[in-house]
Amino acid sequence: MLLACLDLEGVLIPEVWIAVAEATGIDGLRRTTRDEPDYDALMRYRLDLLARNGLTLPEIQGVIGTLDPLPGAVEMVGWLRERFQLVILSDTFYEFGMPFMAKLGHPTLLCHKLIVEGDRIVDYALRLPDQKRAAVRAFHALNFRVIAAGDSYNDTAMLTEADAGVLFRPPANVIAEFPQFPVTTDYDGLRAQFERAAAVLG
């Protein structure tokens, strides 16, 4: 019995912080874990930038509301759901992810949460460290076999833990460091990888 675990940003939707940076003109929000590998330091920096620019959660959600899933993502989700049980594993926050879930037909999303006071984001709550890997382990304990796909460094633990892992539009350093995972750059290729893995895993 097969479960599909999919990353969200970069696989089904655009990178949210980049999109907010573009829409608000706050260039500092373009900073990613590639520039600042310490995730907590990066989030403190982002929250500080939001506070200094007086950017509220409703304003950010207004920006997110104008964004669409990547072209073909809705069809990709539909295709997966007809063949597998689908769970989205993302390190985004529900406050950012849920507007996209509505546009993707509300697949199940396991992610994190912001801490909000009034209309201001004051902190964030990781539901669990290394949650993508932990989720695949939990599904294994429930006797599912897992095919996982993601685009970046923070997906590689999930891909390693899964019975089959696929890289979707990854950066060159991830391809170089994880040559064991097949790489695909479009949804037709991703569907082919899922079909191939499913044929092997039964």
Added chain:
Amino acid sequence: MLLACLDLEGVLIPEVWIAVAEATGIDGLRRTTRDEPDYDALMRYRLDLLARNGLTLPEIQGVIGTLDPLPGAVEMVGWLRERFQLVILSDTFYEFGMPFMAKLGHPTLLCHKLIVEGDRIVDYALRLPDQKRAAVRAFHALNFRVIAAGDSYNDTAMLTEADAGVLFRPPANVIAEFPQFPVTTDYDGLRAQFERAAAVLG
């Protein structure tokens, strides 16, 4: 962060074996765990009846294809998905459940599997014993709080394991034996129970 776990048969869709009994006229398929508490004995009896009547999986799926979710179930699923991460926990089989999933907008379904040779159901494979309880435990380990709803005896372990449990249209003996769970008989009442539990659990 809140997860909703919902039973399937009797909560969102009709009882499949009863429906197949009605459509095929094979009255023996009306037998349930209330008549035969040994689940394996009941399944052997059902598979034997299918074989003796020459009933194939495609024929059963043809019957299932004519069945609809319970009135209001599609809206109930939609309401839950806007507010919670929804996972359906059922002791049905994917071969029976998936046509209903398509009609319910493909929520994530964790259930069991039939063993099919050609077009005949020859056996069944429980993915995991006591899988509903195990799933709630796994979601707890992933730091989710769980609100669960089901209608029958095989849901009570899930309801007990969850942070809040609700009985939906249960038989009298389940109400009597599990007075700790609130009882509701319609979807408005079920929505109210989920709202109440969510307000308590945050």
